[in-house]
Amino acid sequence: MRSPLELVGAQPGPAFTVTLDGREIEALPGQTVAAALWAAGVTSWRGTRGQGRPRGVFCGIGVCFDCLVTVNDRPNQRACLVPLHPGDAIRTQEGTGHDD
């Protein structure tokens, strides 16, 4: 299958490494957390507050707050908006993402 990158003839800069719950995945310059997770085959990274149901990207444009994720220890980031940088630590999030 052809990827969107091929369809638009994109020539992205060199890939770099970030981590998802400690496991290394690749990201491209300019990619959001959500894009990198999708590219890595991950479509769900949050459990809802009430029943722990799986959530990932819904609106993809920063409106619905469904794709919340913890990045570099900061919870409740919108994965669809936050651009990645080399070494970023992404963690899947349960509940409110806060400890107490």
Place this chain on the structure above:
Amino acid sequence: MVGAACAWYAGRAGLDVILVDRGPVAGGTTGAGEGNLLVSDKEPGPELDLALLSGRLWGELAREFGDAVEYEPKGGVVVASSPDGLVALERFAEGQRAAGVAAEPVAGDRLHDLEPHLAPGLPGAVHYPQDAQVMPALAAAHLLRASAARLLTGHTVTDVLRAPDGTVRGVRTDRGDIHAPAVINAAGTWGGELAALAGVRLPVLPRRGFVLVTEPLPRRVRHKVYAADYVADVASDSAALQTSPVVEGTAAGPILIGASRERVGFDRTFSLPAVRALAAGATRLFPFLERVRAMRSYLGFRPYLPDHLPAVGPDPRVPGLYHACGHEGAGIGLATGTGHLIAQALTAKTPDLDLAPFRPDRFAEEAA
């Protein structure tokens, strides 16, 4: 909310009720508030009496609807920001106690027993156990559903029908006439427009307020917590932007941060100065909020009457017309008492409270 409460109490009094709304349920100010059921911010007088009556009625409703409407009898904590402010606050509370309010002084070194995350060094507070909270859109919807009222949403009232002698005969809507011997104006911030359709003046003006909504958090704010300055802001007549921090957790997790007041008509433009002031004020009370994300804000228009009292009861100028609007920022809290009093007036019972201070024609002399 006030309309829903009128429908509920009138229905329980045995009356047939049709509720007409040009928008959806809770589409106006009801859906834009915090769901405050407060006695703490009211000085002794008719509004406090209405708040105490309403609080008791909310407590009764809560036995039936409590969980569904997120009723929380959480209590309020009013925090002074200076030693002088504390003296004034305690004097204010003393007057309230004489009027039947439970108001317990809290020394500065006991504040963290009530609210562990409050900023250090605050001089003291007053705890008001009677303050409570509901989720207003749910409250309006559940009350309406449980009432026997017929609900006509998306119907705009275009006229108040009157007999040749001036008596109310019903309303005209953009989708047909509705005949009724009594019409209750529960149009909130737009109550002045509805009164004008009946040929009377009721000077309801919009007073804009913003609310900031944080990301969902574990319960860190237990009460409704606000700065003592809020009481002065509520009572003020200024048109300029005023903010005083009001902070409360919700059942769903986000913390709501109010409260701003400004008279700018029905301008729905986002105001960065207003929400910035809200955030700064809330962070002064609860420093942990500095590291919490605000997800969004919303705004609404409080229905404001010049003397800060609502219009409740029959309009002597138009037989058959009743008013239940103009509750400013207290409409959710005061809805139950208002609905109860309106039902008593409709069924010719002696109302539990004297309606004279709420007379809708009290502004008539000011008419241009």
